[in-house]
Amino acid sequence: GENVEQHPSTLSVQEGDSAVIKCTYSDSASNYFPWYKQELGKGPQLIIDIRSNVGEKKDQRIAVTLNKTAKHFSLHITETQPEDSAVYFCAASSGNTGTASKLTFGTGTRLQVTL
């Protein structure tokens, strides 16, 4: 099955700096790569996603890049703000048959943005 590795497990940046979180996946059939942000006591919230036919996607201060050859994808947050502090999860979808689908998650990165 799919295996997703995520690094680093914790990341501390100063407000205004950039943060980069990296993930690798094992299943070359995976074709959908979302990123989720989870705040304390809440469910994971989708912040950006990318599909395998696209190399990069940007949404304001957040961008995701995908390298299918190397099987890795990254989340980039620019001009970080204190409200960006949370746990971030990458995931890969390995389902490719009919209506069966599941996301395999990375182990999470705890991002702390300090003033």
Next chain:
Amino acid sequence: DSGVTQTPKHLITATGQRVTLRCSPRSGDLSVYWYQQSLDQGLQFLIQYYNGEERAKGNILERFSAQQFPDLHSELNLSSLELGDSALYFCASSPWVVGDTIYFGEGSWLTVV
């Protein structure tokens, strides 16, 4: 607010007991997923239902079962509970097929004492 509703939000029960967690997917979504989140295991996929039928199975214990009803809400039944079953249980939903964005509910905190 993702539109996925889970009840109860918190639950404390004793070992050996049985509990039922309930999930209402976003309006129009046909797929429901259950995930378990614990400190040492991260987010683990348990099971997926699509329009009432089981579609994918993950690391779900035999003591656990789920179903999706005709109105598309889903229930996760956890029986013969053990201390190690204490975790956050998330339900998520998506509209249709593989590769769709899935949206998570706020979770049900289960504490087994």
